[in-house]
Amino acid sequence: MIELKNISKTFSSKKNKEVVALQDVTLHVKKGEIFGVIGYSGAGKSTLVRCVNLLEKPTSGEVFVNGEHLNEMSTDQLRQARQNIGMIFQGFNLLKTATVYDNIAIPLKLTGLAASEINERVEKYLSIVGLADKKNVFPNQLSGGQKQRVAIARALSHEPDVLLSDEATSALDPETTDSILELLLKINKEFGITILLITHEMHVIQKICDRVAVMENGEVIEQGNVIDIYSAPQQQTTQRFVSSLFPSEFPSEIFDDLQKQGPIISLTFVGTSADQPALSVISKKFDVHTNILSGNIVQLKDKPFGKLIAHIQGPKDETDKALAYLVEQGVQVSEVSNNG
Amino acid sequence: MDNIIEFYDRWGGLIWEATIETFQMVSISFLIAVIFGLPLGVLLVLTRPNKSWDNKYVYQFLNIVINVLRSIPFIILLFFLLPFTRSIVGTSMGVRGVIVPLVVYTAPYIARLMESALLEVDKGVLEAYEAMGIKTRHIIWHVMVQEAKPSIILGLTIATIGLIGATAMAGLVGAGGLGDVAYRFGHLRYQPNVMYVTIVLLVILIQAIQSLGNILATKSKKD
Ligand SMILES: Nc1ncnc2c1ncn2[C@@H]1O[C@H](COP(=O)(O)OP(=O)(O)OP(=O)(O)O)[C@@H](O)[C@H]1O
Ligand SMILES: [Mg+2]
Numbered sequence: 421m422i423e424l425k426n427i428s429k430t431f432s433s434k435k436n437k438e439v440v441a442l443q444d445v446t447l448h449v450k451k452g453e454i455f456g457v458i459g460y461s462g463a464g465k466s467t468l469v470r471c472v473n474l475l476e477k478p479t480s481g482e483v484f485v486n487g488e489h490l491n492e493m494s495t496d497q498l499r500q501a502r503q504n505i506g507m508i509f510q511g512f513n514l515l516k517t518a519t520v521y522d523n524i525a526i527p528l529k530l531t532g533l534a535a536s537e538i539n540e541r542v543e544k545y546l547s548i549v550g551l552a553d554k555k556n557v558f559p560n561q562l563s564g565g566q567k568q569r570v571a572i573a574r575a576l577s578h579e580p581d582v583l584l585s586d587e588a589t590s591a592l593d594p595e596t597t598d599s600i601l602e603l604l605l606k607i608n609k610e611f612g613i614t615i616l617l618i619t620h621e622m623h624v625i626q627k628i629c630d631r632v633a634v635m636e637n638g639e640v641i642e643q644g645n646v647i648d649i650y651s652a653p654q655q656q657t658t659q660r661f662v663s664s665l666f667p668s669e670f671p672s673e674i675f676d677d678l679q680k681q682g683p684i685i686s687l688t689f690v691g692t693s694a695d696q697p698a699l700s701v702i703s704k705k706f707d708v709h710t711n712i713l714s715g716n717i718v719q720l721k722d723k724p725f726g727k728l729i730a731h732i733q734g735p736k737d738e739t740d741k742a743l744a745y746l747v748e749q750g751v752q753v754s755e756v757s758n759n760g
Numbered sequence: 761m762d763n764i765i766e767f768y769d770r771w772g773g774l775i776w777e778a779t780i781e782t783f784q785m786v787s788i789s790f791l792i793a794v795i796f797g798l799p800l801g802v803l804l805v806l807t808r809p810n811k812s813w814d815n816k817y818v819y820q821f822l823n824i825v826i827n828v829l830r831s832i833p834f835i836i837l838l839f840f841l842l843p844f845t846r847s848i849v850g851t852s853m854g855v856r857g858v859i860v861p862l863v864v865y866t867a868p869y870i871a872r873l874m875e876s877a878l879l880e881v882d883k884g885v886l887e888a889y890e891a892m893g894i895k896t897r898h899i900i901w902h903v904m905v906q907e908a909k910p911s912i913i914l915g916l917t918i919a920t921i922g923l924i925g926a927t928a929m930a931g932l933v934g935a936g937g938l939g940d941v942a943y944r945f946g947h948l949r950y951q952p953n954v955m956y957v958t959i960v961l962l963v964i965l966i967q968a969i970q971s972l973g974n975i976l977a978t979k980s981k982k983d
Contacts, residue, residue: 499893502890503892515906515907574892
């Protein structure tokens, strides 16, 4: 649905200093999926989404949306193409001087929609975002979450194939963030809208994304299914993002002490293996004691994913058997060494 | 009481006529100045570096012309423009004769006020509309101008008040108006009462315009 081929973007500022914001980025977002891009501040995420609708013109590389080559379009063609690409922003970007209703109706009118259809669309999408009762209110009287809902309704009212989201939840509190993410999930399911979202929060990725790309210094350093990235992050930055959810640092003295009495292992549970009480089973079945040092289970979009750091105490042959049993149960097991 | 009636009989007609003339001068030159000033303000904003019509030649040219015009005091502009005025409206006297210098004086001022009002509009909103595939001219009118409306109204209020001040000087070319009455009768013929009355009228006029501007601006603000 969205194809970015070898996109590079260099900003040249006044002092002849060049900033390379994107460097040879290639991404393919499939029809109907929710694709997340995560990275720290300044990684180039905003520049990347803005290249998709050419708000930012890439220095080199090609952009295809829905099979159409956007770089080669005339201004008029690009305007048409943009009507098919919705976008929402961290700052909502609503008209302050217009009601909720007009905020949705005005762009529809300006894109040439028949007057009879405008009313219908506004009502329909306001009720989808759950704000049918707020249509005569001005944005200043709305909460952040409600403003973002209006912005989402405004984007949806053009019935686009693609929705771009630039940190749409970053200005919102955790609860409101969740409700907006659920709304995005719902419109993805109900209307089949492909969503490309960028964020700096793992929480957003795990809650609604199918696939994720990690960006650093203008480059995509790793991408894949969310579950794969979670269970086996390759790059250091990715590992940092993942371990922010699964804190696993101990004072090295404690670590050394424990290691003398048995292995410290990291257990990764994916899907159903996450709901099994595997650790209590092994301490019953074998002559071992287990002690959970840290751990967390997170709910990914469609399956739970858990990671535990545990200490297993017992005779060597028993702990080996216990570990083998865990592997049999579909748990990924690896021994943790002191430095990480 | 008799004094008031006597004063009214003697000067009432003259002052009333002068008030009408002031209204005429202000409203006509205001309208024409807005017709020139608003688009100039828009152009100043759009031709800035990194804006949709980024063009440093047009931007610098407008900048310089506006600065030059704004640095000339009105009284000098009035005389300096006499030949030009005569060639455009056929006379340099009366209300008609003063419209041209008033417009030349006010339009650049309005352009600056419009520029600063339009620059306050949130860039994100403009970008959101660009991302929705909306034509630039529609964005200018439906987003920039509408969103800047409260500041535009306040700016135009200031411009109108400046214009009233300028019309008072226009009496020097025989344009009439309240300022002219105050000068000719109040000052030259030493009729202090006439001067006081015209001053009171001018104060009331300016108060009324400022209050109207404030009310309209607040109304269009929506928060
Ligand atoms: N218009 C611009 N002019 C010059 N440099 C820019 C411009 N826009 C972005 N940059 C630079 O490009 C780099 C990437 O910026 P970008 O906004 O894409 O990062 P980001 O990942 O979205 O960060 P954040 O999480 O803070 O929003 C930064 O170094 C930034 O300073
Ligand atoms: Mg950003």
